[in-house]
Amino acid sequence: MSGLVIEREILIEAPAEVVWRIITEPAQMSQWFADRVDLVVEPGAHGYLEFGDQGGPVVVETVDPPTRFSFRWNYPPGEEPVAGNSMLVEFTLTPVGDTRTHVRVSESGHELRDWPEAERQRYADEHRDGWVDYLERLGRVAAELRSG
């Protein structure tokens, strides 16, 4: 699903175990993420993130310390999040030597469930630049359309 992803990365001057704690401990999460974090970091756990007067439920998917943590959010109220109705946020931590950690975060989602895999992969390959580039391109064309 390479065509449907936002991906960002950063190199941190701290070991993966330290970075892992910052990313997954609710008390730490409230310092870089949501204003209030009500979450147990265990696979399948349901929690809640509060952002000012907004907020929403999250469901933890993968917890594999200190390398992988993922959760789903932005799904319709009353439904369970699955591929196709939610956004998946994934953190991947890779140790660089003993004291540094490379962190990649990706947010992807709303994959089409009933789309044949071969066709999906082919389209993803054709659009491997992802949403951001897709929309940048679309935005440029739209601006030209409007001014033209």
Place this chain on the structure above:
Amino acid sequence: MTAQADDELWSAIGDPSRRRVLDLLVWNPAVSASWLAGHVPFSRQAVSKHLVVLERAGLISRRKQGREVLYQVEADRVDQATRAMADLASQWDRRLGAIKRLAEAAHAEAHEKRDLMARRASDD
């Protein structure tokens, strides 16, 4: 967390086949569903469904011309989608920056403590 309106937006453009329909509309203003169906590898019914979702997300609009219904891209909404997407990416940049500061501060503090304890131990 994105608002409900953005949810519809991501859902609309997250689907590869809908992006293909939207691509066609960007490059071919004011075309019919039948014309679109002739240019994609899926059925006329699927095209109709995709048009409904794109229209609900505000990315396209329709108008009647004679007996035909023609579809066109809503440039303002596409612009808005572009900005929202860039926002989402920069939100993650900000969050990663904050994680870096917190982790490096925690690491430096642990180091200082260890150095301090090592000095005390050697003083004894």
